[in-house]
Amino acid sequence: MAKTKAKGRKTRSAGRFGVRYGTKSRKLVADIEEKMHAEYTCSRCGAKRVRRTATGIWTCTKCEATFTGGSYVPQTPAHLTVMRAVQVERSRVS
Known part of the structure; x- marks a missing residue:
């Protein structure tokens, strides 16, 4: 069978x-x-409660923080690259 x-x-x-x-x-x-x-972590409170409200708009259901991001993910690969560059620049200045 x-x-x-x-x-x-x-x-x-x-x-x-x-x-x-x-x-x-x-x-x-x-x-x-x-x-x-998928579950995403809020950058403000650290809870895994970020939900997509509309295209590119994400909201944390715990602290009610609203922020923009990618259409399907809160942090796009380009955003992560820019944040890495900013961190490197900050470390050079200090």
């Missing part, structure tokens, strides 16, 4: 599209939605 696998294991959140739009597009959507709904 053939083993059955867990339903929805491959489709993840993009399973709502059924067989439409192609495998690659559904996989990309599922990857983005996993990043978007």
